[in-house]
Amino acid sequence: MPAPAEPVLEARDVVKRFPLHGPGGHGKEVHAVEPTSLALHAGRITALVGESGSGKSTLARMLALAYPPTEGEIRLDGAPVKQARTARGKRAYYRQVQMIFQDPFSSLSPVHRLRYILSRPLQLHGHAAGRPELERQILDLLNRVNLTPADQFIDKFPHELSGGQRQRVAIARALAAGPKVLLGDEPVSMLDVSIRLDILNLLGTLRDDEGLAILYITHDIAGARYFADEIKVLYAGQLVESGSADAVVEQPRHPYTRLLLESAPDPERDGGLLDEPEVVDDEETLGEPPSLVDPPAGCRFHPRCPLAKPVCATAFPPRTHFDDGQWVHCWSYDEENYR
């Protein structure tokens, strides 16, 4: 699939290493994200898939300027974002880029009413002048995220709402700034399954109707297929595969992607739910994600990989491109070196 012309928000070769503290940790670092590039386009949802500790949230938080990348740069509308130290610089950035947190129970301050929570971004970004206008915009936001009747919700406290309703408030707060980019850090993983679809559909509507660029971070690759245009798979801080959502799910090229897909229940797959899945029958073979303090050399997946060859332990594989825009980092597609 050809990518639209200019990305709205882009991470170029960003790296994040956290220094370790405490006894035995001196001079060591957690290699959370290795050189990674990621582009978000208007009107598209990019899913970033990986297991816990793969660096998904670190990447999102770098994009949200929560901490600066160790190396590399973030570009907004093609211009590099200087790590804005001033409140004004950050505010200008957050007018374009907003984040939705994983846990709606901790991301809303318990002491404020929805009216206040939603009025702050409107005031800070100068979208509303005067009280009647502010009130109108808050009601409008609540309507946009389907919290109706809005005039009943506006004076509620977060604790009076359910998890799904709270997440809608969090989305409304993000929308209040009028951003072009939404960063969703596992926005539905804390919600009941019955509510997830509602929230995902809401985000899908925002993409279609308002042309938002959305980064959707998840560990649920099946959900990502339903919802995203593009899937990128992250393993231990390295992107290993990328492509259109359908291509990655239907034709996974990286062994890790296959592992992820096989560990997700899928009634349509051969064998179905009721039979014993073939690959995950032996939990031992799945292994553990690697330590990021002392990551394995070469391809970081090689200790768990069923296809591992000697070359995998020595160097990170180059990118192999396929016709449909899908690409993968795996030696098994490099005929010469993979023997």
Added chain:
Amino acid sequence: MNASVRGKHSLRRLKLPPNPKVRVGIAIFVFFALLALLGPFVVQNVMGLSPSDVDTTQAMELPSAEHLLGTTATGEDVFAQLVVGSRISLLVGFVAGVITTTLSVLVGVAGGYLGGRADSFLTAATNVCLVIPGMPLLIIVASYVQGRGGWLTVALVIGLTAWPWGARQKRAQTLSLRHRDFVSAAEMTGESRWGVITRELIPSLAPIISVSFLGAVVGSMFADAGLSFMGLGNINITSWGSMLYWAQNGAALTRGAWWWFVPPGACIALIGVAAGLINFGIDEISNPRLRKPSKEVRARARAARLHAAAGGSAAKATAGKSAPVQEAAS
């Protein structure tokens, strides 16, 4: 229409808390505040009493209609002293409490939230002030000042020596809030650091801040009374502390003149009680979850419960009874 909605909104905020303990506490505070504000005028100009008129013919008299709380060893009216002295005592307590709380919130919250070099500096300053023993310092400074500058000096001295403990406490609490998602979310809506401190952290810390404010007010009144009692304040100003000083000086206790030292002592104790009672209610303000739903909501929940019971299923009714608040919230 909008204005009326807003009016209702702010009225709801000002409503008296339903908790009876809090009401009693507030009533005591309001009583003493009115006493301090209006009392001296009423006593001196309306009732024509003086707190300092010496009349040795009427020394050490028991409470009577003429002298409601009796007289001192030099024949001053204890009631007049008590009322006039309340103003100075409350003023010192209030001003010193404001200074203490403001300093401790600024130093503690700013240090805890900003972290890094600012935090190291503020923590070092706090620790230095912390290891200087408070009361001896207070005594030294007060005896040097010797009552010059009146009550304001006393309030300043108390306020400027009492803040470090509060600062440490608020810093610790801020550290636990600093990495909560709602603080990050405020940062990511573009709130400035000062905005995060004043709009997110301080409201969340409101219970601790108000508890420590009340504590600081009462503590400052104690300190003021203590200094005066030791004769280090300005003993010529009438305050509850100086009343106790003169009572002790006049050997009121050994002479059984309870009317001389019990009233000022009881007043100080009452204010301490009021502060304690109000603290019960502050938790409800900062944690809306503890609030009872309004009467209207409770009535609706009860109606729903009755409806469920009338439906015939006893199990339904008990389920409704066990969760009226949830019902009201949903």
